[in-house]
Amino acid sequence: xxxxxxxxxxxxxxxxxxxxxxxxxxxxxxxxxxxxxxxxxxxxxxxxxxxxxxxxxxxxxxxxxxxxxxxxxxxxxxxxxxxxxxxxxxxxxxxxxxxxxxxxxxxxxxxxxxxxxxxxxxxxxxxxxxxxxxxxxxxxxxxxxxxxxxxxxxxxxxxxxxxxxxxxxxxxxxxxxxxxxxxxxxxxxxxxxxxxxxxxxxxxxxxxxxxxxxxxxxxxxxxxxxxxxxxxxxxxxxxxxxxx
Amino acid sequence: xxxxxxxxxxxxxxxxxxxxxxxxxxxxxxxxxxxxxxxxxxxxxxxxxxxxxxxxxxxxxxxxxxxxxxxxxxxxxxxxxxxxxxxxxxxxxxxxxxxxxxxxxxxxxxxxxxxxxxxxxxxxxxxxxxxxxxxxxxxxxxxxxxxxxxxxxxxxxxxxxxxxxxxxxxxxxxxxxxxxxxxxxxxxxxxxxxxxxxxxxxxxxxxxxxxxxxxxx
Numbered sequence: 045x046x047x048x049x050x051x052x053x054x055x056x057x058x059x060x061x062x063x064x065x066x067x068x069x070x071x072x073x074x075x076x077x078x079x080x081x082x083x084x085x086x087x088x089x090x091x092x093x094x095x096x097x098x099x100x101x102x103x104x105x106x107x108x109x110x111x112x113x114x115x116x117x118x119x120x121x122x123x124x125x126x127x128x129x130x131x132x133x134x135x136x137x138x139x140x141x142x143x144x145x146x147x148x149x150x151x152x153x154x155x156x157x158x159x160x161x162x163x164x165x166x167x168x169x170x171x172x173x174x175x176x177x178x179x180x181x182x183x184x185x186x187x188x189x190x191x192x193x194x195x196x197x198x199x200x201x202x203x204x205x206x207x208x209x210x211x212x213x214x215x216x217x218x219x220x221x222x223x224x225x226x227x228x229x230x231x232x233x234x235x236x237x238x239x240x241x242x243x244x245x246x247x248x249x250x251x252x253x254x255x256x257x258x259x260x261x262x263x264x265x266x267x268x269x270x271x272x273x274x275x276x277x278x279x280x281x282x283x284x285x286x287x288x
Numbered sequence: 289x290x291x292x293x294x295x296x297x298x299x300x301x302x303x304x305x306x307x308x309x310x311x312x313x314x315x316x317x318x319x320x321x322x323x324x325x326x327x328x329x330x331x332x333x334x335x336x337x338x339x340x341x342x343x344x345x346x347x348x349x350x351x352x353x354x355x356x357x358x359x360x361x362x363x364x365x366x367x368x369x370x371x372x373x374x375x376x377x378x379x380x381x382x383x384x385x386x387x388x389x390x391x392x393x394x395x396x397x398x399x400x401x402x403x404x405x406x407x408x409x410x411x412x413x414x415x416x417x418x419x420x421x422x423x424x425x426x427x428x429x430x431x432x433x434x435x436x437x438x439x440x441x442x443x444x445x446x447x448x449x450x451x452x453x454x455x456x457x458x459x460x461x462x463x464x465x466x467x468x469x470x471x472x473x474x475x476x477x478x479x480x481x482x483x484x485x486x487x488x489x490x491x492x493x494x495x496x497x498x499x500x501x502x503x504x505x
Contacts, residue, residue: 094411122413133408137426147412150422192408199412 047072053102062088064258075235077245080255086238090205094127107202126196127205132188134180141176144195166194170224186217206237254278293469305461313444320386327391349388354449357381362453378450397432438494441487
């Protein structure tokens with residue numbers, strides 16, 4: 045059975061039908077790259093998996109935690125799903141260590157000493173052990189994003205969602221973040237990422253999902269889809285990226 | 289027989305009035321702050337009914353003159369059978385007035401926190417109360433300090449209006465002394481100086497805090 049199962053998901057923003065019956069399954073350890081034009085619904089889809097957007101119809105199941113239309117309490121889902129944002133969204137009033145420790149301490153009631161140990165481990169994983177006492181404002185964009193990854197990992201999620209996590213970074217800082225994501229993928233973390241880094245999606249992704257006008261238009265192994273897109277929309281999208 | 293007033297007599301009596309101005313300001317600011325915190329939490333609550341109550345409260349006290357509020361508290365409560373002193377009426381009136389303004393200032397500060405902070409904390413499975421307690425309020429507090437201290441100047445100056453319902457604070461003391469001494473210019477000059485001595489340090493401190501935190505709400 046899939047770790048993440050999305051069935052007939054619909055989402056509207058007012059009159060705008062953004063997600064039109066999405067079906068998607070993600071197996072444990074799989075790395076999914078969501079691609080598509082701006083406005084195709086890929087970020088909205090990602091946000092529904094974390095309960096940041098409510099859904100109008102359909103259901104999402106993550107490791108047994110199910111969300112349907114009208115669900116109020118998203119926390120059971122969020123305990124299983126970590127999320128990293130384009131704009132990092134670190135808590136600026138807390139040190140790096142406190143950013144990572146806060147949710148385990150408050151939400152999971154982890155003992156403070158254990159939470160600190162966990163934070164140290166997660167920061168070591170993203171190569172930022174020495175920044176434990178620094179504040180987010182003192183870090184580069186790439187470092188902030190790595191802390192955001194450590195913060196999400198500290199909740200020991202079953203699946204990690206990455207929403208264009210390198211889009212806000214200067215080009216020279218992109219690789220340090222991607223290498224952390226690659227390392228997570230190699231360690232077996234289940235990842236669903238919205239990305240514009242096509243080379244990375246091709247290299248790391250197990251499955252490529254091309255979204256178009258609120259639907260999963262095409263999905264399959266990245267190599268196959270990049271080399272032989274079966275729809276003109278995906279071919280046009282790949283063509284546009286190659287020209288860029 | 290006419291009584292002769294020395295300058296010291298005038299100053300001494302004004303200081304007595306000033307003591308009540310200071311006490312009323314502190315009380316109104318403290319109680320107004322506590323009430324304002326409750327109002328702001330209602331104002332941003334997900335419950336529409338609670339939001340409407342808070343909005344009406346704020347609009348009511350911001351949309352009517354402080355003097356009218358004091359009259360209504362002072363005379364209105366008497367009509368209902370509660371015999372309130374000028375001091376009690378002044379304290380209640382100024383507390384309500386302060387609560388509405390502080391609630392609105394603080395709402396602005398809370399709403400100034402980027403939505404990404406709410407989303408990040410939500411994605412980490414914080415409950416709404418935990419989000420507020422550990423993520424939003426600590427950041428909002430930082431930007432709320434300068435305008436809050438700045439508003440305290442308005443509270444101090446607002447106490448002058450309570451003289452009209454007969455509360456003997458600095459302005460009322462000045463009026464009584466001016467009537468007795470026939471030296472209104474000197475007396476009210478001293479009254480104005482006393483208000484300035486109370487308010488100016490607060491204004492300077494508010495500006496200092498604004499620079500320190502590099503923010504304005």
